[in-house]
Amino acid sequence: MLVCHCNGVSDKTVRRAVRQGAQSAAEVGRACGAGTCCQGCGPTINRIIRHESHRQANTSVSTVDSLATSTS
Numbered sequence: 890m891l892v893c894h895c896n897g898v899s900d901k902t903v904r905r906a907v908r909q910g911a912q913s914a915a916e917v918g919r920a921c922g923a924g925t926c927c928q929g930c931g932p933t934i935n936r937i938i939r940h941e942s943h944r945q946a947n948t949s950v951s952t953v954d955s956l957a958t959s960t961s
């Protein structure tokens with residue numbers, strides 16, 4: 890899905906930028922260009938950042954849980 894129409898950036902590219910460390914819309918913009926023109930896609934970028942942050946947090950908890958289970 891195209892997130893940033895001004896710069897032709899997809900949600901997949903934005904997600905990749907977040908997974909590689911971008912933690913704000915400005916950092917996503919520096920990483921892939923999304924949101925650097927009219928900023929109309931800013932709310933969508935922020936939603937993707939929140940979603941990816943929750944996903945990463947849940948993955949970390951799952952990893953800790955599985956480590957605790959496998960060592961006990």
Ligand code: FES
Nearest residue numbers: 893895926927928
């Ligand atoms: S739609 Fe993303 S900067 Fe305009």
